[in-house]
Every structure is written in C-alpha cells, then in structure tokens.
Amino acid sequence: MRLPSPVILRPRMSANPTPASDSPAPEGHGTRRPRRGFYLLPNLLTTASLFSGFYAIVAAIDKHFAPAGMAVFIAMVFDSLDGRIARLTRTESAFGKEYDSLSDMVSFGLAPAIVAYQWGVVRIAEYGRAWGRFGWLACFFYAVAAALRLARFNVRTAALDKRYFEGLPSPSAAATVAGFVWLSSQWREPGLAGLIGAFAVTAIAGALMVSRFSYASFKSVDWDGPIRFIYLLLVPLAFVLIASDPPLILLIIFGGYALSAPVQWLWRRARRRHRSARRGEGHAE
Numbered sequence: 609m610r611l612p613s614p615v616i617l618r619p620r621m622s623a624n625p626t627p628a629s630d631s632p633a634p635e636g637h638g639t640r641r642p643r644r645g646f647y648l649l650p651n652l653l654t655t656a657s658l659f660s661g662f663y664a665i666v667a668a669i670d671k672h673f674a675p676a677g678m679a680v681f682i683a684m685v686f687d688s689l690d691g692r693i694a695r696l697t698r699t700e701s702a703f704g705k706e707y708d709s710l711s712d713m714v715s716f717g718l719a720p721a722i723v724a725y726q727w728g729v730v731r732i733a734e735y736g737r738a739w740g741r742f743g744w745l746a747c748f749f750y751a752v753a754a755a756l757r758l759a760r761f762n763v764r765t766a767a768l769d770k771r772y773f774e775g776l777p778s779p780s781a782a783a784t785v786a787g788f789v790w791l792s793s794q795w796r797e798p799g800l801a802g803l804i805g806a807f808a809v810t811a812i813a814g815a816l817m818v819s820r821f822s823y824a825s826f827k828s829v830d831w832d833g834p835i836r837f838i839y840l841l842l843v844p845l846a847f848v849l850i851a852s853d854p855p856l857i858l859l860i861i862f863g864g865y866a867l868s869a870p871v872q873w874l875w876r877r878a879r880r881r882h883r884s885a886r887r888g889e890g891h892a893e
Contacts, residue, residue, distance in 0.1 A: 647699035653690035654704070654711050657683045661715025664786070668719075668726040674855075676723045677790025681858065683715040684779045709758055716782035717754030720789075721747040724810045727789050732803040739800075746807040746814075750785065753814030754778050760818075773823040776816035776866055780823075784813050784866050787859035794855070813866060821869035 660683035667676035690708060694700045725747040733740030757778050764774065788809045792798055798806070850857045 647694070647697075647701060647704065649697065650690045650694035650699055650704050651707060653686050653693060654708050657686035657690065657715050658711040660686060661711070661719040664715070664719040665722050668723040671726070673723065673727050673789055673793035676719075677786040677793070677855065680715065680719055680723070680782050680786035683719070684783060687712065687715065687779055705762075709762055712758055712778055713755060716778040717751050717758070720782040720785040720813075721751040721754075721810070723789050724750070724785055724806060727793065728798075728803045728806045731798070732800070732807070735800050735803075739803075743803070743807050746811040750781075750810045750814035753817045754781065757781075757817040770827050771825055773825050775819050775821060776813065776823060776869070778817060780862050780865055781813040781817050783858065783862040785810050787855055787862060791855035791859055816866055816870070819869075821873060823865070823869050 660679045664676040664679035664683070667673070667679060687708070690704075694704055725744055729740055729743040729747070732743045757775055760774070788806055792802055792806055795802060
C-alpha cells in the first residue's frame, strides 16, 4: 500500500515586493547619474580665442611678429563673442566661465608677454646684460599681472559695479602690447629707445591691470535699442580708419583707453586741490 506524498506549502509572492530596508542602493549598482552636457557654440568660440593666442606665440617664436600681433586682436574678437553668444542663447555655465578664464590667461597673458619677449629681448641684450634682464623681467611681470587680474575679477564679479572694470581689462592690455609690437615690427632697427619703449609699455600695461583705476565697461550701452542715423555712419568710418593703418590706429584706440583712467584720476585730483585752495583763500579773506 502506497503512502500519499507530503504536501509542501510555499509562501505566495506578492506582486509588488517591498524592499528589505529603506537604505538606498549602493552607488554603481543599478543607479545611473544623468550626464551633464556642454554647450558647443560658446565653448567653440572660446577655443577659437585660445587657438588665436597659441598661434600668436608660435608666430612670435618663428619671428613673424606682424601675424602674431594680428592673432592677439583676432583672439579679442572671439573672446568678446563667446560671452555675448552664451547670454543670448542662455547657454551660460560654470564650465564655460572657467574655460574662458583659462583661455584669457593664454591669449591675453602669456601670448603678449612672449611676443614682446621674442621681439625685443634678444635685441636689447646686445646693449648689455642689464638691459636684457630688464626686458624679460618686464615680460614676466606682465604675465603675473594678467594672472592676478583674472583671479581678482573671478572672485569679485558679483560685488563690482557692472558699469566699470577694476583695473585695465586683460584684453585691452594685450591689445596695447600687441599693437605696439606690431607697429614696431615695421622698423628694421628700432634702436635702444624703441626697445626700452616696448618693454616700458609692457610693464605699464601690467601695472594698470592690477591697479584700482576704474575703466568704463560699456555694459550700460543699449546695443539692441534704436540709434540715430549719424551714429550708424560712424561704424563704416571706424572700419575705414582702422583699415588705413591697422597697427597704428589700434594702438591709438587701446592705448588711449589704457591711459583714460589714470588721466581722469589726475584730473579729478587736480580739481579737488584747486577747489580746496580756493576755499582756503576764501576763509583767509
């Protein structure tokens, strides 16, 4: 006689099982973080600015100083476009700001310093070792000043008045140095005076970058608003004027901008002294 087989009762699984604990699953097991993308257009313009600055360095090493000066100005054009394009297309990012700052250090910090060094240090060293030391130290001071200027701008952006820059902007300083070297490269033999002038301009531009002078930023100008017809005529006239002698006109424009803040400071200080002297004379009477 066969005995019946025992019946084994198995627990019924629910359709929606509950986890054994409320703790999250360990990272890397079944969980994926969303990938963060990078915006192409503004970073592409920043890369173009970086490329122009790097090309200026290579051209200066190869003794092609006119193309090196042009490349610095081309880098300025791309640098002015990347931020505007990012704001217009709402593609601003922390990565883009950091990338732009590093690109500015190469294009407007190292490139002008190396261009000035390659153009003048070898020549000025012929007049004595002391002059050669003065030349490369002036170029090094400019590079350090550009780095300090960019670092100060990054940490004080939110606290500064948008209408003004604290210190000479690095692109304007680079344009002044590159414009002077570009113009001076047309001289076959600049002489000791011309070489000293080039390094003096480099050192002064570096000092103005780390100064406390207030420079107009032109950010309060309404570029999208309507303007008078006569102002519209100034645009082609400016292009014609620059095309007549690019290195000279660009040096006058950016050199005048670099000197505008110190001249205004001296003018205001002279007026205050004049007013205080007049008040002292009035009290004496």
